Amino acid sequence: MAVPENDGSDLRKMSQRLYARAMELDSLRFGDFTLSSGQKSTYYFDGRMLSTDPEGADLISQAFSVAIDESGANAFGGPTVAAVPIVGALALRARLDDKDWTGFFVRPEQKEHGAGKQIEGNLQPGMKVAAFDDTVSTGGSLLAAIDAVEAFGCEVVVVMAILDRHQGGGDELERRGIPFFKLWESTPEGKITIAV
Numbered sequence: 001m002a003v004p005e006n007d008g009s010d011l012r013k014m015s016q017r018l019y020a021r022a023m024e025l026d027s028l029r030f031g032d033f034t035l036s037s038g039q040k041s042t043y044y045f046d047g048r049m050l051s052t053d054p055e056g057a058d059l060i061s062q063a064f065s066v067a068i069d070e071s072g073a074n075a076f077g078g079p080t081v082a083a084v085p086i087v088g089a090l091a092l093r094a095r096l097d098d099k100d101w102t103g104f105f106v107r108p109e110q111k112e113h114g115a116g117k118q119i120e121g122n123l124q125p126g127m128k129v130a131a132f133d134d135t136v137s138t139g140g141s142l143l144a145a146i147d148a149v150e151a152f153g154c155e156v157v158v159v160m161a162i163l164d165r166h167q168g169g170g171d172e173l174e175r176r177g178i179p180f181f182k183l184w185e186s187t188p189e190g191k192i193t194i195a196v
Helices: 005-025 047-051 054-071 083-096 140-151 169-176
Strands: 028-034 040-045 075-079 102-106 119-121 128-136 155-164 180-186 192-194
Touching: 005 028, 005 047, 005 054, 005 180, 005 192, 047 054, 047 083, 047 128, 047 155, 054 083, 054 128, 054 155, 054 180, 075 083, 075 140, 083 102, 083 128, 102 140, 128 140, 128 169, 140 155, 140 169, 155 169, 169 180
Parallel strands: 075 102, 075 128, 128 155, 155 180
Antiparallel strands: 028 040, 102 119, 180 192
């Protein structure tokens, strides 16, 4: 996804500061790890530590707001659990910035009680959606959330992530023709770079 010219340097600064904050919080660690996808990794990124930190939440919501504006989306959300704190931060940012956006999150499956919803929030059919996850590896939970949103009658116009691990999820988004906005990306060797 193209970065608006006037926001490029600001986005880069936000992404660099977010990376520094991840290191300060120890939410980005290097070593030998097994991911939820079963794949091995030389680093581990705990996005929840970053998205529940006040400064981290502020930086993520600022950066993601740029992508939402650029895409023309009027709703934002993603899969539980990772999307929940980011939805909260973006909802507050939308209010403070006087944006007419709404947030939601997608459960892994439909509830069997109450209203029986899979999508929680104020999403309405026909909305243009910015979907996100803190990290995209193979994209399993994110792609399932996108499928649920599209089945609900919405159009996903952009996908956002803090980190793209380049483990297949981004390729599937490209195959589906969905622009992918990411703040960081990693090489197969585990080197993380700023992507904006």
